[in-house]
Amino acid sequence: MNYFPDEVLEHVFDSIASHKDRNSVSLVCKSWYRIERYSRRRVFIGNCYSISPERLIARFPGLKSLTLKGKPHFADFNLVPYDWGGFVYPWIKALAESGIGLEELRLKRMVVSDESLELLSKSFANFKSLVLVSCEGFSADGLAAVAANCRFLRELDLQENEVDDHRGHWLSCFPESCTSLVSLNFACLKGEVNLGALERLVSRSPNLKSLRLNRLVPLDTLQKLLMRAPQLVDLGIGSYVHDPSSEASNKLKHAIQRCKSIVSLSGFLEVAPRCMSAIYPICGNLTTLNLSYAPGLHGNKLTKLIQHCRKLQRLWILDRIGDKGLGVVASTCKELQELRVFPSDPFGAGNDAVTEEGLVLVSAGCPKLNSLLYFCQQMTNAALITVARNCPNFIRFRLCILDPVKPDPVTNQPLDEGFGAIVQSCKRLKRLSLSGLLTDQVFLYIGMYAEQLEMLSIAFAADSDKGMLYVLNGCKKLRKLEIRDCPFGNSALLEDVGKYETMRSLWMSSCEVTLGGCKTVAEKMPSLNVEIINESDQTEFNLDEGQKVDKMYLYRTLVGHRKDAPESVWIL
């Protein structure tokens, strides 16, 4: 099979970046496997328990960049106990001891202790990039260690983490010699940072392209930072409250106008709507705008701002924008590809919410739309059918009706036909989240049409096991299936247990599967870990096979049962 010397193949493989392709390459033959593994620099592990750090290191000794994901997705919504798992420490320890020259670590939904951050910072001389998304378990002390010890740090990106940061000295820990920063994002931190240290850091970071501040960075500091970093491409403003007639406001306007490269804007964690006009000069360049943490922006001030953003490709917004506001988006943002509309008041009366009208307007005005997350008051089949016709390019379609079982308010019918239209029209659909009143019928459609579907999230839907079966039988590319509060039981679960080996994971909570059913899966499929999560009073949990299981999470793995599960998790 080898017509070329190894070096040539290596050179060819270097240009293959995608993980999927690399994986395919490694399966061709033994020598390709060998060459590929030595030249592999980046590895993505979607479930940290599917493989062990030791095996990773053994196979890819040249590893430079590792991405790890821990907790299941539904952990975001408080459905997983806090101590479930997903600890990064063993990985860092193993990598440190192996002599691997790790340069980049990207973690999502993992537990990261200060100890692990410290070990990380001291073990890899060339460490460049740390990205933590929705992680927890660390404090400002861990950040201080990273700042102090990673001499060539380029990226420190903290997204939506729960950080204990009452001591804000970490920023001062960047040594004077650190001039390599390209990206600094600490928007999620709640504590103060040393403003002087921040200014000096930015001043000595000529390559800084991305800067996202937290709420406690005052306006005058923002202005100074912008003056020192006019080359910024991505800016996250923390606090944005100023008197438009003041001197400070004028200085800020001037500073903002100098930043001609900014294409991404976010934050506004504190905002006075009347100040937004200072931003107008840079709006014309924006491709990404995230206002989803700024409930203070709504009405005219918001729509005026959006009207300046003609090049927008990605917009994250709160439902305060309203259907009318979405109409403005539709008529202004012709390049829009991704829209996320979050609920500003998840438990309120929903006066400010959007409805199907807003979505229809956007679908009509933005033909390039391919990714959607939409929290709304209501949805109709007619609207979904129209959206499906207008936007056949959806890759991600996630609809969340605030009342999870609401039917079409006009016809009082389930939303089967609407979602059916979506899956039929959007041939490239990879991710789908359903809500509203739904019967087995919608799953029949999904099984029939959603050929590229990789991730499906279902809640409060279906009438019977048939629903789940349609999906398992039909969606050949399914990787992640997460279900809550649906009447799916053992016969659906057990119909084709082999299927689960082709998937990353399956989550089922508040369904009809029993302990006996789960045990059967575990017995038949040793390559799966079947976890039962039971958070209720331990004494109630008896071993009756007929007992319904509160939460089940199963995933394929090459390394058997994990050893770090808490008491509330039982691995069958």
Add this chain to the structure above:
Amino acid sequence: MEVGLKMGMKGGGGGDHVKEKMGFEETELRLGLPGGGGEAGGGEVVRKRGFSETVDLKLNLSSKQDTSGIDPNEEKVTGLTKDKNLLLSATDPAKPPAKAQVVGWPPVRSFRKNMLATTTTTEKSSSDESSGEKAAFVKVSMDGAPYLRKVDLRMYTSYHQLSDALAKMFSSFTIGNCGSQGVKDFMNEGKLMDLLNGSDYVPTYEDKDGDWMLVGDVPWEMFVESCKRLRIMKGTEAIGLAPKAVEKCKKRG
């Protein structure tokens, strides 16, 4: 606060015992089995989403506000009652609807929920201070007038409109040459000198910094944001307010 209603598994060991926790399973309505009857066994139980029962009940509640006389053996009735209690406030027109809350719904990350909660409280307190988009009422006083008036600056979109309104308001009090005409002319620099020299009136305002400024210098929006109160001054007293205008007029000779 959140009422964590778990859509959890059925009560251990079947039977009719009602859990303390508000379990939606209590409200389960089975297809074709309208009466009560035990939970355990009973053939094919096609369990509809518990939440939908809650929704159905919500719709029916207005006519059946019976919370008394519960037969604990009739599980279905008990369940219904439980939910009635739960949702009573939802249908009580006097109170705002308190939605039954299910754990993890809507699916919004806790981080985001917490952020918005903090942000909203901050916004509320700061927006009370600022004018925002609400009415901007300011006191208007005119020298010599027996009482003050109030105007909502947001009712107007230009100085012209404001001056018209003020003129109408104070027309009964004007002395001498002022009247509505004098007030209107404050935008006109030529006339300004006349106003300043004469006993005509000049509209001034106090801004956020506490300084008294001549009305008309800044763009309208900026004026609305910064104006705290208005005072229609006697021309003779207004000399110090418009040094530029005075100089310009002097230059013109």
